[in-house]
Amino acid sequence: xxxxxxxxxxxxxxxxxxxxxxxxxxxxxxxxxxxxxxxxxxxxxxxxxxxxxxxxxxxxxxxxxxxxxxxxxxxxxxxxxxxxxxxxxxxxxxxxxxxxxxxxxxxxxxxxxxxxxxxxxxxxxxxxxxxxxxxxxxxxxxxxxxxxxxxxxxxxxxxxxxxxxxxxxxxxxxxxxxxxxxxxxxxxxxxxxxxxxxxxxxxxxxxxxxxxxxxxxxxxxxxxxxxxxxxxxxxxxxxxxxxxxxxxxxxxxxxxxxxxxxxxxxxxxxxxxxxxxxxxxxxxxxxxxxxxxxxxxxxxxxxxxxxxxxxxxxxxxxxxxxxxxxxxxxxxxxxxxxxxxxxxxxxxxxxxxxxxxxxxxxxxxxxxxxxxxxxxxxxxx
Amino acid sequence: xxxxxxxxxxxxxxxxxxxxxxxxxxxxxxxxxxxxxxxxxxxxxxxxxxxxxxxxxxxxxxxxxxxxxxxxxxxxxxxxxxxxxxxxxxxxxxxxxxxxxxxxxxxxxxxxxxxxxxxxxxxxxxxxxxxxxxxxxxxxxxxxxxxxxxxxxxxxxxxxxxxxxxxxxxxxxxxxxxxxxxxxxxxxxxxxxxxxxxxxxxxxxxxxxxxxxxxxxxxxxxxxxxxxxxxxxxxxxx
Ligand code: HEM
Ligand code: SF4
Ligand code: SF4
Numbered sequence: 001x002x003x004x005x006x007x008x009x010x011x012x013x014x015x016x017x018x019x020x021x022x023x024x025x026x027x028x029x030x031x032x033x034x035x036x037x038x039x040x041x042x043x044x045x046x047x048x049x050x051x052x053x054x055x056x057x058x059x060x061x062x063x064x065x066x067x068x069x070x071x072x073x074x075x076x077x078x079x080x081x082x083x084x085x086x087x088x089x090x091x092x093x094x095x096x097x098x099x100x101x102x103x104x105x106x107x108x109x110x111x112x113x114x115x116x117x118x119x120x121x122x123x124x125x126x127x128x129x130x131x132x133x134x135x136x137x138x139x140x141x142x143x144x145x146x147x148x149x150x151x152x153x154x155x156x157x158x159x160x161x162x163x164x165x166x167x168x169x170x171x172x173x174x175x176x177x178x179x180x181x182x183x184x185x186x187x188x189x190x191x192x193x194x195x196x197x198x199x200x201x202x203x204x205x206x207x208x209x210x211x212x213x214x215x216x217x218x219x220x221x222x223x224x225x226x227x228x229x230x231x232x233x234x235x236x237x238x239x240x241x242x243x244x245x246x247x248x249x250x251x252x253x254x255x256x257x258x259x260x261x262x263x264x265x266x267x268x269x270x271x272x273x274x275x276x277x278x279x280x281x282x283x284x285x286x287x288x289x290x291x292x293x294x295x296x297x298x299x300x301x302x303x304x305x306x307x308x309x310x311x312x313x314x315x316x317x318x319x320x321x322x323x324x325x326x327x328x329x330x331x332x333x334x335x336x337x338x339x340x341x342x343x344x345x346x347x348x349x350x351x352x353x354x355x356x357x358x359x360x361x362x363x364x365x366x367x368x369x370x371x372x373x374x375x376x377x378x379x380x381x
Numbered sequence: 382x383x384x385x386x387x388x389x390x391x392x393x394x395x396x397x398x399x400x401x402x403x404x405x406x407x408x409x410x411x412x413x414x415x416x417x418x419x420x421x422x423x424x425x426x427x428x429x430x431x432x433x434x435x436x437x438x439x440x441x442x443x444x445x446x447x448x449x450x451x452x453x454x455x456x457x458x459x460x461x462x463x464x465x466x467x468x469x470x471x472x473x474x475x476x477x478x479x480x481x482x483x484x485x486x487x488x489x490x491x492x493x494x495x496x497x498x499x500x501x502x503x504x505x506x507x508x509x510x511x512x513x514x515x516x517x518x519x520x521x522x523x524x525x526x527x528x529x530x531x532x533x534x535x536x537x538x539x540x541x542x543x544x545x546x547x548x549x550x551x552x553x554x555x556x557x558x559x560x561x562x563x564x565x566x567x568x569x570x571x572x573x574x575x576x577x578x579x580x581x582x583x584x585x586x587x588x589x590x591x592x593x594x595x596x597x598x599x600x601x602x603x604x605x606x607x608x609x610x611x612x613x614x615x616x617x618x619x
Binding site for chain 1: 423424425427428429430432433434435436437438439441492532547548550551554555556557558560561564565568571572575576579583586587
């Protein structure tokens with residue numbers, strides 16, 4: 001297993017350390033899965049899929065299975081900031097409970113405002129207790145951007161009306177690892193779009209600890225679970241790109257692994273939604289597909305239990321996992337010539353055409369004037 | 382350059398060395414090609430030939446990249462020649478005009494038919510600034526082009542430049558912004574080129590010198606400039 005020996009030994013060590021930690025739950029994850037009718041065979045298939053997704057050799061599969069069974073040793077705290085809960089939905093919505101969502105439901109109950117039963121003062125108490133009891137051990141997952149303008153007053157939470165900024169700063173202090181789940185917590189998202197009245201920012205901009213960004217609107221369940229599993233098994237940050245996104249998920253552009261790429265290179269484009277090309281599954285570049293500028297693995301990992309993804313369904317990528325995509329990629333469904341020029345309420349190619357026309361008119365005027373001046377001077381000579 | 386023609390040109394000036402002249406025409410051709418192919422990439426006006434085996438778009442893009450690398454090499458060479466080439470003295474002398482308000486007024490007035498264009502180096506101040514901006518545009522187009530390129534070809538130079546280009550990409554605000562800037566450079570050229578061609582022809586006619594020829598032969602001819610000046614001086618003295 002050339003090259004992977006050290007990593008394997010490290011992971012094995014980590015599993016041992018995890019197994020020595022006290023469980024946060026009464027029953028084990030193995031029992032829970034069995035109760036819910038998940039066979040061991042399915043469980044191992046799931047572990048193999050995670051291993052493959054993280055681009056590790058299949059010899060790591062048993063280790064991932066072990067780590068998943070020990071997932072209850074690491075408490076999770078999931079905070080909601082300025083967001084739509086779509087990222088939670090991406091993870092927990094499925095036609096039948098997946099292994100991902102079962103494990104996640106089971107372990108995340110420490111604190112997740114959408115999923116937990118508690119509310120109000122009770123919820124606040126649970127948060128405080130979780131943070132205190134598990135200091136230095138819990139994983140903090142944040143969904144949503146953090147409004148910072150006006151001291152963060154644009155987002156207040158809970159019975160004490162604390163600002164999101166305050167809550168996230170406090171929770172980050174004792175976290176073993178911090179994940180920004182979704183584009184809003186990674187880069188600010190739609191509430192950070194110009195002119196960004198609430199001063200919304202990504203989590204990594206308001207705290208000083210290192211953050212792993214898992215952007216997407218929403219990120220696929222695979223990317224959320226994969227990031228968690230990676231941390232569980234190795235206890236360290238994965239290889240990250242410049243935007244702190246795990247490379248195993250955000251290393252390639254959508255365009256690089258898109259099933260319509262052949263049509264792109266051949267110049268076979270959908271000219272309007274519903275035309276013959278659209279029926280043939282041609283490339284959506286001229287319908288404003290932002291796949292060439294977007295780093296994500298949607299084409300291979302897909303959504304809705306891996307059944308489909310936006311481009312597969314006939315709509316271009318909108319660039320959701322890139323920073324400031326509302327501003328840099330817009331308008332959706334339009335190619336670059338319709339890119340809006342900030343503050344001018346016009347598109348880039350229109351502004352270009354107007355400037356070019358003005359230039360040509362100016363040249364014409366100058367040339368005509370020169371002719372008259374020339375005549376006058378020739379006479380003077 | 383052979384014989385000097387006494388009557389039409391008693392004031393020849395050697396302005397551009399052959400390397401700078403050749404580079405100028407390489408850039409002219411290459412940039413024209415880049416605008417056409419680049420415009421196609423932005424808005425593919427020719428579509429499929431009815432088969433996924435004929436890579437229409439990919440071929441256009443390929444020409445764009447080939448021309449792109451010629452532009453990069455010629456741009457690098459030109460920047461080197463500006464500082465260390467044969468013409469450096471005349472070019473660097475133009476800097477004095479750039480920092481002289483008087484030279485600015487002289488040039489601007491001359492474009493509005495008042496007075497002649499006199500300069501210390503080979504460029505007027507406005508001219509210098511414009512050509513400087515065009516060089517900046519070459520650099521911006523090349524750098525943003527390379528950032529886009531490393532995502533298209535992952536081997537060779539694409540591999541070699543991948544990490545530094547990704548750092549620049551993040552610094553510029555993501556690949557979509559890089560592409561947007563790259564797209565705007567095309568408009569920069571589209572607007573510069575007509576002005577450039579017009580002013581060259583105009584100044585050749587207006588000031589009766591070899592503004593066009595200079596880029597072919599290297600020599601600028603000023604029509605009996607010295608004599609005319611002498612006469613004028615005599616008149617002024619009277
Ligand atoms: C005068 C200089 C140049 C002009 C006017 C120009 C113009 C353009 C334009 C208009 C586009 C389309 C962008 C869009 O999607 O809107 C483009 C794309 C591109 N250009 Fe350039 N370009 C120039 C130089 C270069 C150079 C030096 C390179 C470097 C090799 C380069 C590499 C690329 C690449 C890789 C793309 C993207 C192709 C794709 O998406 O498949 N360009 N260029
Ligand atoms: S549909 Fe989008 S991502 Fe797919 S090949 Fe076309 S431009 Fe690229
Ligand atoms: S295809 Fe593009 S817009 Fe759609 S989810 Fe993936 S990255 Fe986001």
